[in-house]
Amino acid sequence: MVTSVAGLHETLFGQMTFHPQAEPRALYCMGSHFTGGLAMAWLAQALAPSGVPGEAAVASAIPFEELEAxxxxxxxxxxxxxxxxxxxGGGTPGFDPALAAAWLGLRSGHWRPHLVRSVMEGVAFNLRESVELLQQAAVPVETIRVGAGGLRSPLWRNIVAGVLGRPLQCVEVGDVSALGAALMAGVGAGWWPSLAEASRAAVRLGPIVEPPADWVAAHEPLFRSYRQAVRHEDAVHHANPT
Structure with missing residues (x-):
């Protein structure tokens, strides 16, 4: 069992990253996932009526709400x-810039809705890797909170809950980075005595998203396929470096 920051760092070194907290003498451990909302933005432009990259694709990008539906x-x-x-490229757990995106399992009966949902599920599978790393390092994952970015999508939240097999606590914050910076400024100005007090005063918790039971079971075999595919791609890239 990992019982210290030093032990946790040694266990997860190279798989997750550690950064100084705003609070003195504290660190936070972060799973790095480079393709989240970026994937949906890319898909919205790649499927755009313009058919070519550039400003035309950005202007004609399919609205997220349409893709979500x-x-x-x-x-x-x-x-x-x-x-x-x-x-x-890939972040947690392998930090491999050679990893590339791909669709697997496509058949003639699959259409645009399948592409969109598979992107949402693939991102959720990558997030699950970080949660599992923490659990394997004996870190108690007590609460999983979601807020800004793509996880403002009700469907995507349900997918993540279903892939993780755990409830999610929604946070009613539009831009968590900007709010965090504002809270630190407020503590520095003496408006709150600590960041903990500032967070309690400013951060509002929303509803809890329970994982749909049938979704948990449905995602398991695909997650196993995901893990096998990532390991295979990683092995191929290292056997044939470019």
Whole structure:
């Protein structure tokens, strides 16, 4: 069992990163996932009517709400379509810049809604790797909170809850980075005695998202396929370096 920051750092070195906290003499451990909302933004432009990259694709990008509605029409597990979410290389757990994104399992009966939902699920699979690393290091994962970015999407929240098999606590914050900076400034100005007090005063908790029971079971075989596919791709890239 890991009982200290030093032990945790040794256990997870190279898989997660450690950074100084705003509070004195404290660190936080972070799983790095480079392709989250980026994947949906890319997909919205790649499927845009313009058909070519650049400003035209940005201007004609498919609205997220439209893609989300289409993804909701697919069952959990996306009928076997698997997305590897590595458009800009891989972060946690392998930190491998050679990893690339890919769709696996595509067949003629799959259409745009399958592509969209598979992207959401692939990102959730990558997030699950960070949670499992912490659990393997004997770190108690008591609460998982979600807020800004793509996880403002109700569907994506349900997918993440289903992939993790755990409830999610929503945080009603539009931009967590900007709010955090403002709270630190407030503590520095003496408005609050500590960041903990500032957080309690300013951060509002929203509803809890329970994982749909049938989604948990549906995602398990695809997550195993995801792990196997990532290991295979990693092995191929290291056997044939470019």
């Amino acid at each position: 289409e993804a909701a029409s697919c069952p959990p597990g996306t009928e076997g379509v698997l997305w590897l979410p590595f458009l800009v």
